[in-house]
Amino acid sequence: MPVANDSTTVPTPTRELAERLAEIVGPRGVLQRPSELVVYRSDGLPGYAKQPQLAVFPRARDELIAIVRLLAERRVPFVPRGAGTGLSGGALADGVVLVGLNRLNRILSIDPVERLAVVEPGVVNVALTRAATPYGLHYAPDPSSQAACTIGGNVAENAGGPHCLKYGVTLNHVRAVTAILPDGEIIRLGNAAGEADGYDLLGAFVGSEGCFGVALDVTVRLSPNPPAVRTLLADFMSIGAAARATSAIIASGIVPAALEMMDGATIRAVEASIYAAGYPVDAEAILLIELDGLAAGMDADTARVKAMCQEAGARTIRIARDEAERARLWQGRKKAFGAMGRVSPHLVVQDAVIPRTRLPEVLASIREIATRHGITICNVFHAGDGNLHPNIGYDANDPDEQARVQTAMREIMATCVAAGGTITGEHGIGLDKLDYMPLIFSDESLAAMCRLREVFDPDRRSNPGKVIPIHSCREWHAAPKAARGV
Amino acid sequence: MGEMPNASPVALPPNPAAAAELGTAATPTSSADVRDAVRSAAERRAALRLVGRGTWLGAGRPVSATAALRLDGLTGITDYTPGDLTLTARAGTSLAEIATATAAEGQWLALVPWGGDAGSLGATIATASAGPVGGSLGTPRDIVIGVEAVTGTGDVIRGGGRVVKNVAGFDLTRLMVGAWGTLGVVTEVSVRLRALPEHDATLALSVPLTSAAVGDLLAKLRAAPIAPLALELISTGTARHLAVGDSSMLLARIAGNAQLVAAQREALGAVGDVADVPADVWSRLRTIEPGRATLLRLSGPVARFAEMWASAERIAASMPGGLAHASILRAVARVILPQTGEELPSDTLAMLRADSPQTRIFERLPASLWPSLAPTAVSDKLSLGVRAAFDPHRILNPGILGDLRA
Numbered sequence: 067m068p069v070a071n072d073s074t075t076v077p078t079p080t081r082e083l084a085e086r087l088a089e090i091v092g093p094r095g096v097l098q099r100p101s102e103l104v105v106y107r108s109d110g111l112p113g114y115a116k117q118p119q120l121a122v123f124p125r126a127r128d129e130l131i132a133i134v135r136l137l138a139e140r141r142v143p144f145v146p147r148g149a150g151t152g153l154s155g156g157a158l159a160d161g162v163v164l165v166g167l168n169r170l171n172r173i174l175s176i177d178p179v180e181r182l183a184v185v186e187p188g189v190v191n192v193a194l195t196r197a198a199t200p201y202g203l204h205y206a207p208d209p210s211s212q213a214a215c216t217i218g219g220n221v222a223e224n225a226g227g228p229h230c231l232k233y234g235v236t237l238n239h240v241r242a243v244t245a246i247l248p249d250g251e252i253i254r255l256g257n258a259a260g261e262a263d264g265y266d267l268l269g270a271f272v273g274s275e276g277c278f279g280v281a282l283d284v285t286v287r288l289s290p291n292p293p294a295v296r297t298l299l300a301d302f303m304s305i306g307a308a309a310r311a312t313s314a315i316i317a318s319g320i321v322p323a324a325l326e327m328m329d330g331a332t333i334r335a336v337e338a339s340i341y342a343a344g345y346p347v348d349a350e351a352i353l354l355i356e357l358d359g360l361a362a363g364m365d366a367d368t369a370r371v372k373a374m375c376q377e378a379g380a381r382t383i384r385i386a387r388d389e390a391e392r393a394r395l396w397q398g399r400k401k402a403f404g405a406m407g408r409v410s411p412h413l414v415v416q417d418a419v420i421p422r423t424r425l426p427e428v429l430a431s432i433r434e435i436a437t438r439h440g441i442t443i444c445n446v447f448h449a450g451d452g453n454l455h456p457n458i459g460y461d462a463n464d465p466d467e468q469a470r471v472q473t474a475m476r477e478i479m480a481t482c483v484a485a486g487g488t489i490t491g492e493h494g495i496g497l498d499k500l501d502y503m504p505l506i507f508s509d510e511s512l513a514a515m516c517r518l519r520e521v522f523d524p525d526r527r528s529n530p531g532k533v534i535p536i537h538s539c540r541e542w543h544a545a546p547k548a549a550r551g552v
Numbered sequence: 553m554g555e556m557p558n559a560s561p562v563a564l565p566p567n568p569a570a571a572a573e574l575g576t577a578a579t580p581t582s583s584a585d586v587r588d589a590v591r592s593a594a595e596r597r598a599a600l601r602l603v604g605r606g607t608w609l610g611a612g613r614p615v616s617a618t619a620a621l622r623l624d625g626l627t628g629i630t631d632y633t634p635g636d637l638t639l640t641a642r643a644g645t646s647l648a649e650i651a652t653a654t655a656a657e658g659q660w661l662a663l664v665p666w667g668g669d670a671g672s673l674g675a676t677i678a679t680a681s682a683g684p685v686g687g688s689l690g691t692p693r694d695i696v697i698g699v700e701a702v703t704g705t706g707d708v709i710r711g712g713g714r715v716v717k718n719v720a721g722f723d724l725t726r727l728m729v730g731a732w733g734t735l736g737v738v739t740e741v742s743v744r745l746r747a748l749p750e751h752d753a754t755l756a757l758s759v760p761l762t763s764a765a766v767g768d769l770l771a772k773l774r775a776a777p778i779a780p781l782a783l784e785l786i787s788t789g790t791a792r793h794l795a796v797g798d799s800s801m802l803l804a805r806i807a808g809n810a811q812l813v814a815a816q817r818e819a820l821g822a823v824g825d826v827a828d829v830p831a832d833v834w835s836r837l838r839t840i841e842p843g844r845a846t847l848l849r850l851s852g853p854v855a856r857f858a859e860m861w862a863s864a865e866r867i868a869a870s871m872p873g874g875l876a877h878a879s880i881l882r883a884v885a886r887v888i889l890p891q892t893g894e895e896l897p898s899d900t901l902a903m904l905r906a907d908s909p910q911t912r913i914f915e916r917l918p919a920s921l922w923p924s925l926a927p928t929a930v931s932d933k934l935s936l937g938v939r940a941a942f943d944p945h946r947i948l949n950p951g952i953l954g955d956l957r958a
């Protein structure tokens with residue numbers, strides 16, 4: 067759908083659809099003027115701007131159902147969007163309807179005995195943990211954007227976070243989902259009150275990046291707060307030394323709650339920002355290591371971790387004395403992306419995973435790639451599970467720099483894949499990584515993913531054009547009917 | 553590659569000996585062999601019974617196939633870097649072989665499913681089999697990080713990879729877990745491993761397991777400063793069978809460094825009288841089921857655990873030799889009923905037919921009872937759609953999910 071240049075005019079079909087949607091959500095729940103939609107042209111991924119046809123914001127479950135059914139009736143493609151914090155362009159709506167879910171933000175129930183919560187998709191991640199705190203519980207997956215991102219978005223992306231090292235990613239914490247399929251049918255996946263039988267369609271839905279339908283409610287596990295926590299900060303004079311310490315800790319069998327690495331460039335950006343955490347600015351790398359669990363044995367594990375860091379060449383090791391110091395150390399880590407935003411106009415937060423024993427060599431390769439292309443890469447990432455976040459600060463309005471950044475990204479992805487890794491650990495494919503999919507999946511695997519998607523969304527109307535390169539699906543459609551079993 | 557008999561489909565008799573009589577389509581040693589065998593079968597619309605190491609053949613599941621595709625030649629660990637705590641093996645590799653290889657590096661694959669280590673990695677994944685540590689260390693869907701499978705049209709597909717965190721693409725891995733091979737013949741599996749704990753102890757607490765006592769026990773365990781790998785209730789019959797005692801009891805597995813294990817031992821001592829039990833009680837419990845048995849899993853909310861346990865014990869007590877045990881951390885109870893013929897005693901059958909407040913999943917059942925007692929869980933539109941997308945000719949284990957069509 068072409069977008070009018072004139073910010074005051076709206077094409078007739080869009081206006082007519084907006085009127086129908088306004089009958090469901092009221093006139094204030096629909097945005098259709100290009101000037102109003104500007105804010106929805108981007109998500110957390112820089113360098114892309116896609117204009118939605120219009121945006122609609124349901125306030126209640128019934129409104130969302132009515133919207134999806136209206137769009138189904140008219141076969142209109144749409145993009146579900148939570149808080150728009152995603153880093154792969156998954157919430158971009160290119161000329162289609164954007165369904166904003168952030169007003170569906172009610173926590174429907176918290177059951178401290180079953181340790182389950184039922185939430186609407188627009189509930190903000192940290193709001194759930196806050197609501198669970200009086201029961202001594204929390205929601206374990208903690209993406210860095212947890213103060214803004216929504217559970218619905220977390221489910222769509224199978225989001226991770228620092229503490230997923232010990233506690234698992236979103237998939238491991240979702241017990242059931244009620245969803246509306248793009249054709250308007252309401253389905254229930256998983257079993258919150260016992261074991262699930264049959265195909266693991268819940269497992270398929272989590273991480274489907276909005277391509278399988280829209281969650282109406284999500285039942286998640288809540289985890290008991292650990293009675294004891296130790297947060298260590300170890301600093302190193304080389305990235306390689308910090309990587310060796312990481313490998314040693316992982317191999318030792320101690321499973322830290324989190325094991326995060328930040329390189330020198332990141333440390334200095336954080337320390338120059340309002341999020342300054344007291345990291346040593348002359349270090350080339352720090353590890354933020356958190357151990358949690360029962361109090362018994364915690365000191366022994368802490369001593370072992372300390373020894374392994376020292377063995378690898380740590381200069382100093384500090385243990386947070388109290389909750390305030392712990393919070394400060396974590397704030398520097400969680401706000402690192404914000405701090406880096408001060409340094410450059412645009413920041414790409416990349417995401418890839420490698421086997422943990424390959425950390426030293428892959429980090430060296432990334433540094434070499436950056437030098438060769440004359441760009442600055444800083445690394446702040448989940449070292450414990452090999453989930454890298456090489457971040458590139460740049461100016462997206464400089465075509466030459468933009469091109470160098472793109473080339474470097476591709477080389478970094480290829481390096482990670484060659485090391486036995488993958489192209490995304492928690493941010494998803496979205497739009498940004500479509501081109502990388504053939505690096506790790508065969509045509510047959512991509513075609514199988516298309517078939518899976520079409521079981522949920524035969525018209526491919528929900529979040530069109532994401533996750534699977536379109537040619538992979540076309541090939542399948544071109545196949546003889548017999549081969550498709552229809 | 554052997555020729556497949558071109559007979560019309562027959563229901564497979566529910567015992568291993570008879571299964572062996574079913575012609576063998578092929579004994580592949582590589583994914584390419586599996587692909588060729590499946591393509592050949594697909595062309596002729598000849599249904600295949602997938603057979604790993606044969607441990608599930610006695611489950612009585614009503615598979616209608618013309619030939620067996622044996623996967624026990626598809627063996628070997630293909631990638632194991634201990635420092636990464638990940639391992640990749642071909643599907644027919646036995647759990648025992650993996651246990652040996654990983655133990656040599658001080659690691660283990662924390663699947664340890666009911667049924668023991670004789671089975672294959674592929675079947676463990678395909679059946680989503682968990683065991684006593686499933687509640688603390690995860691079930692197959694949490695532990696598998698990548699799968700290679702051959703679909704019913706002979707496409708070799710891969711989901712996931714060899715790293716512990718991965719969200720690339722739609723999740724073909726989770727789809728293969730628990731699908732009993734009906735969406736693809738699992739040919740290779742990557743899993744996450746754990747380091748073996750420094751100290752690992754198993755304690756028995758003698759507890760009377762009346763309904764009130766179970767509720768009380770659960771409350772105390774919840775409040776106790778413990779982080780056990782397993783908490784398993786075993787019925788009196790089970791305790792006698794394992795020769796660990798003469799009454800119902802709680803088995804607790806606690807692990808970690810010396811201080812952590814000592815503190816947990818003390819905390820459990822405050823709940824009841826504790827006694828050390830040899831660690832092999834777990835492998836004996838895992839293999840307690842006789843070759844032919846009816847096996848039922850009950851699961852439900854934590855708040856109704858005591859009621860579920862009572863129900864499990866009642867069903868177990870309804871016939872001689874019936875056994876019950878329950879994993880507290882997952883709120884799942886298992887009932888084992890030795891099977892002597894094709895039928896169950898009428899009292900037992902009546903209990904199994906009665907409405908249940910718990911979720912009931914049958915692992916093993918006389919073939920004739922599958923249709924009435926275990927209605928298929930894959931008859932909904934999406935499940936049928938997924939099946940059609942991955943096995944359009946329905947040649948992979950047709951019927952094994954109770955999905956035989958008239």
